[in-house]
Amino acid sequence: MVKRLKVSRLLFSAVIVAYVGIVLGIILTVVLNSVSKGWYSGLLPKTITGEWYKYAAGDHDIPQLIYVTFLVAIADVAVGILIAFPAAYALARTEFRGKALLLSLFLLPMIVPPMAYGIPLAILCYKVHLAGRVLGTVVVNLVPIVPFMILVLMPFIEQVGANLESAAKMLGARRGTIFRKILIPLTTPGILTAGILSLVKSISMFDLTYLIAGGSNQTIVVALFSDAYAAGARPPQAVDALAVIYFLIAMTCLLISLRFVSPTQMVFKVK
Amino acid sequence: MRDFKRISVRHLTKSFGEKTAVDDFSIEFGKEEFVTFLGPSGCGKSTALNCITGLIPITSGEIYIDDECIDDSRRSVPPEKREFGMVFQNYALFPHLTVRENVAFGLKLRRLPRAEVERRVGDALRLVHLESYASKFPAQMSGGEQQRVAIARCIVLEPRLLLLDEPLSNLDAKLRVELRYELKSLHERLKVTTVYVTHDQSEALALSDRIVVLKLGRIQQVGSPQAIFTDPANAFVADFVGYKNAWKGRIERLEEGGGSLKAAIRTDGALIEARLAYPAEDPRRAALATAFREGSPVTTAIRPEDIEAGERAGANVFRCVADLVEYQGHANQVSACIKGCEEARVDLRSAAPLAFGDCFEASVDPGKVLVFADRGGG
Amino acid sequence: MKGPPRNGALLLLIPAILFIVLLFVYPFGFGLVESLTKPNGSFTLDNFARFFGNAREVRTIPVTLGIAVPVTFLAVGLAVPLSYYMRRGIKGEKVITFFLIVPVTLGTVLISEGMLSFMGPNGWLNLLLLALHLVQKPVQFTHDYAGVAISVGLQGFPYSFLMLLGYVSGINPDLEKASQMLGANKWQTFWKVLFPLMVPGIAISFCLNFVMAFSVYPSAVLLGQPSGPQRVIALAAYQMAFEKFNFNAATAISMIMSAIELAVIAVVLLWRSKMYKGASIVGKG
Numbered sequence: 001m002v003k004r005l006k007v008s009r010l011l012f013s014a015v016i017v018a019y020v021g022i023v024l025g026i027i028l029t030v031v032l033n034s035v036s037k038g039w040y041s042g043l044l045p046k047t048i049t050g051e052w053y054k055y056a057a058g059d060h061d062i063p064q065l066i067y068v069t070f071l072v073a074i075a076d077v078a079v080g081i082l083i084a085f086p087a088a089y090a091l092a093r094t095e096f097r098g099k100a101l102l103l104s105l106f107l108l109p110m111i112v113p114p115m116a117y118g119i120p121l122a123i124l125c126y127k128v129h130l131a132g133r134v135l136g137t138v139v140v141n142l143v144p145i146v147p148f149m150i151l152v153l154m155p156f157i158e159q160v161g162a163n164l165e166s167a168a169k170m171l172g173a174r175r176g177t178i179f180r181k182i183l184i185p186l187t188t189p190g191i192l193t194a195g196i197l198s199l200v201k202s203i204s205m206f207d208l209t210y211l212i213a214g215g216s217n218q219t220i221v222v223a224l225f226s227d228a229y230a231a232g233a234r235p236p237q238a239v240d241a242l243a244v245i246y247f248l249i250a251m252t253c254l255l256i257s258l259r260f261v262s263p264t265q266m267v268f269k270v271k
Numbered sequence: 272m273r274d275f276k277r278i279s280v281r282h283l284t285k286s287f288g289e290k291t292a293v294d295d296f297s298i299e300f301g302k303e304e305f306v307t308f309l310g311p312s313g314c315g316k317s318t319a320l321n322c323i324t325g326l327i328p329i330t331s332g333e334i335y336i337d338d339e340c341i342d343d344s345r346r347s348v349p350p351e352k353r354e355f356g357m358v359f360q361n362y363a364l365f366p367h368l369t370v371r372e373n374v375a376f377g378l379k380l381r382r383l384p385r386a387e388v389e390r391r392v393g394d395a396l397r398l399v400h401l402e403s404y405a406s407k408f409p410a411q412m413s414g415g416e417q418q419r420v421a422i423a424r425c426i427v428l429e430p431r432l433l434l435l436d437e438p439l440s441n442l443d444a445k446l447r448v449e450l451r452y453e454l455k456s457l458h459e460r461l462k463v464t465t466v467y468v469t470h471d472q473s474e475a476l477a478l479s480d481r482i483v484v485l486k487l488g489r490i491q492q493v494g495s496p497q498a499i500f501t502d503p504a505n506a507f508v509a510d511f512v513g514y515k516n517a518w519k520g521r522i523e524r525l526e527e528g529g530g531s532l533k534a535a536i537r538t539d540g541a542l543i544e545a546r547l548a549y550p551a552e553d554p555r556r557a558a559l560a561t562a563f564r565e566g567s568p569v570t571t572a573i574r575p576e577d578i579e580a581g582e583r584a585g586a587n588v589f590r591c592v593a594d595l596v597e598y599q600g601h602a603n604q605v606s607a608c609i610k611g612c613e614e615a616r617v618d619l620r621s622a623a624p625l626a627f628g629d630c631f632e633a634s635v636d637p638g639k640v641l642v643f644a645d646r647g648g649g
Numbered sequence: 650m651k652g653p654p655r656n657g658a659l660l661l662l663i664p665a666i667l668f669i670v671l672l673f674v675y676p677f678g679f680g681l682v683e684s685l686t687k688p689n690g691s692f693t694l695d696n697f698a699r700f701f702g703n704a705r706e707v708r709t710i711p712v713t714l715g716i717a718v719p720v721t722f723l724a725v726g727l728a729v730p731l732s733y734y735m736r737r738g739i740k741g742e743k744v745i746t747f748f749l750i751v752p753v754t755l756g757t758v759l760i761s762e763g764m765l766s767f768m769g770p771n772g773w774l775n776l777l778l779l780a781l782h783l784v785q786k787p788v789q790f791t792h793d794y795a796g797v798a799i800s801v802g803l804q805g806f807p808y809s810f811l812m813l814l815g816y817v818s819g820i821n822p823d824l825e826k827a828s829q830m831l832g833a834n835k836w837q838t839f840w841k842v843l844f845p846l847m848v849p850g851i852a853i854s855f856c857l858n859f860v861m862a863f864s865v866y867p868s869a870v871l872l873g874q875p876s877g878p879q880r881v882i883a884l885a886a887y888q889m890a891f892e893k894f895n896f897n898a899a900t901a902i903s904m905i906m907s908a909i910e911l912a913v914i915a916v917v918l919l920w921r922s923k924m925y926k927g928a929s930i931v932g933k934g
Contacts, residue, residue: 026763087665090658116903120679243759250754263746269815350829357830363823377831
């Protein structure tokens with residue numbers, strides 16, 4: 001019995017170490033690349049420099065990019081929750097004919113590639129003068145995010161038994177109070193999980209933002225991809241520098257959210 | 272099923288970190304015996320059961336089947352190899368399998384021929400009166416039915432030891448009694464050695480050949496239902512099997528004579544006479560002399576049924592005022608206080624038509640008064 | 650405890666319904682129409698015909714499937730044992746879980762750049778392998794299938810892991826105990842009891858992962874050979890849109906992508922319903 005336990009633990013540890021090793025290796029090499037000069041071989045770079053960040057700063061309006069990225073991400077999550085939470089609540093608590101159909105409709109945007117609806121959506125945005133503006137970016141990125149939020153939120157809401165709400169009602173609580181004092185606190189892990197995962201997703205979403213990009217509403221991922229594809233037009237270390245900035249933004253968001261929810265609470269179930 | 276003569280648990284101890292859940296637990300099961308672990312929540316009965324199954328590792332002690340040691344806290348035979356069967360409080364039926372597939376689960380693992388599997392499954396389902404449910408899923412069945420499937424799933428494998436962890440707790444009262452009868456009759460028919468865990472003393476008394484009473488991980492008493500019922504070993508066991516009227520007091524007078532020890536006990540409310548009699552050979556006779564002296568602090572225990580209401584003559588007559596009367600059909604459960612002394616509560620059960628506020632006389636035969644030495648804190 | 654909807658409940662759905670209809674159904678419908686029209690506005694199946702008629706274009710389907718399917722199997726296939734092992738909580742699970750989900754913050758570009766450096770011929774990984782004498786010369790991890798696969802897999806795995814861990818830890822632990830008592834060892838218990846109960850989670854996880862993998866684009870360009878063996882279908886759509894400016898054809902290709910994705914999802918859901926005929930309750934008494 002003791003021997004068997006050791007083998008599976010060993011295997012598990014090996015997989016984790018390999019995984020973490022690769023992830024850390026990838027992060028570190030990019031970080032080091034972004035601050036090094038002429039590091040083509042050998043274990044560590046020979047010189048450390050900040051010139052790539054300066055280059056990137058000169059190439060792009062970094063503060064503007066960061067500002068827009070944050071703004072869009074947070075706005076998307078906030079609006080997304082406002083739309084998705086009530087819907088998830090209704091879907092979790094009630095049964096009605098056509099519910100499966102409605103649920104499939106809600107989940108469709110996650111299945112369909114952005115291109116299938118992105119261009120008409122972009123044209124729609126142009127028509128209502130949303131394209132090229134930050135609001136437009138917020139709106140288009142909502143489309144894949146809301147379904148994902150609904151998907152994640154539903155099981156968290158189901159976990160909070162409906163009888164808790166009934167009990168509160170019997171004690172005289174009105175709808176609003178039940179909502180504020182019981183439902184929200186108990187589904188907070190779910191909201192935070194849906195929120196943080198959607199946040200990082202939104203930061204990473206390229207297709208739709210690109211389609212309505214113009215002037216000042218570029219997010220950092222659009223700038224990053226443009227740089228990356230124009231291979232040779234920019235020194236790779238500058239691209240690395242921008243990539244590191246992107247990573248730091250996303251990681252900051254993740255770390256902040258970890259103050260409120262632990263990774264093990266982020267585990268979600270889909271019925 | 273590999274045959275065996277006895278299973279013995281020797282000084283089993285299980286600790287979870289600092290907390291000891293089971294302490295120095297020793298018992299021997301003979302073949303075909305029905306043994307119950309009885310006690311309140313947290314007394315360690317389920318833990319002891321799980322230790323015997325091998326589902327949790329033991330901290331120290333040994334478990335033997337005849338001469339084979341199956342667990343000595345360093346090495347142990349895994350649960351799947353012990354040929355024990357277990358029935359869980361929440362049934363633990365596999366929700367993705369039908370009743371038939373659930374019951375056949377263990378048989379299929381042993382790669383028995385299909386015909387035999389079908390035959391044995393059919394027999395087991397007939398035994399629990401569920402033949403027509405074979406193709407249903409657990410979610411389509413009631414609690415009682417699910418539990419019967421769980422039982423069938425175990426007995427179809429002809430286990431050496433059948434362990435049941437509070438199997439009736441999740442069922443409603445009527446179903447509990449029904450299933451209790453079924454369990455008893457199954458045991459009579461199949462003669463499987465059984466270990467049963469419960470907090471319900473009526474279940475324990477009805478089903479067992481022997482009862483082990485546990486408190487906070489330690490065995491308080493082991494004995495037949497009769498022994499536990501009429502002769503509880505300490506105040507805790509007495510309380511658990513339904514003795515009430517635990518009055519604390521001191522021995523005022525001791526008299527020995529006529530084969531029994533007479534004690535007069537001064538409590539807050541009254542002077543109580545108890546007559547403690549043990550046959551000459553009983554080792555407890557000698558212990559009595561050391562346990563009880565004049566002035567010893569003691570606690571009494573009297574069954575509510577043994578206190579009679581109405582005019583009586585003789586020892587132990589108290590004037591009481593009834594302040595709670597519960598109608599129970601053929602008798603009333605009455606809680607009263609001794610007139611003049613509010614704290615002294617008398618609990619009795621009587622067919623007398625008492626009502627709230629009635630004054631009445633209560634009496635109890637000294638031979639029905641149990642006395643336990645108070646070791647400070649009970 | 651669900652009940653028939655009361656007025657309030659359905660009202661809650663209205664924002665979401667409005668949102669979906671306005672921002673998705675309408676554009677998608679528009680897109681569908683676009684894919685069936687010529688630039689001058691008349692109905693045509695040309696856009697589709699042109700795609701299927703062109704060998705180079707059609708090849709993107711098996712190429713993309715050849716990336717998406719194995720990668721999804723691998724990501725989900727890794728998530729299953731890991732979540733099984735961690736189902737009852739283990740020492741350091743918070744830290745381990747954190748590291749397992751870190752890749753969601755990286756972004757494709759960082760992963761690609763990182764893989765090119767870290768797993769390149771002169772990178773640390775090869776240096777380590779050479780130092781440990783596990784290989785004789787540097788292994789080619791990037792600029793081909795492996796690179797794309799790892800990048801896509803890494804980005805999809807965290808979601809699968811979180812979902813499956815949620816599933817497996819919700820399964821009544823007494824079911825495992827019952828299985829053991831009936832004579833099953835850990836392996837048998839996993840396959841006969843736990844895995845069937847995880848099927849719904851595995852199915853959904855597979856679908857979500859597959860969709861993400863099938864739409865792969867940046868990874869293929871940055872790590873693979875996008876003009877050749879790793880020319881994925883999303884790339885074909887982009888080229889049609891932004892190099893040839895033929896939006897009708899681009900939308901048509903997207904519709905083909907949607908159809909394939911839906912087909913795969915249908916297959917997975919079919920498998921799931923076959924595997925799990927029983928109740929939908931996961932064993933809580």
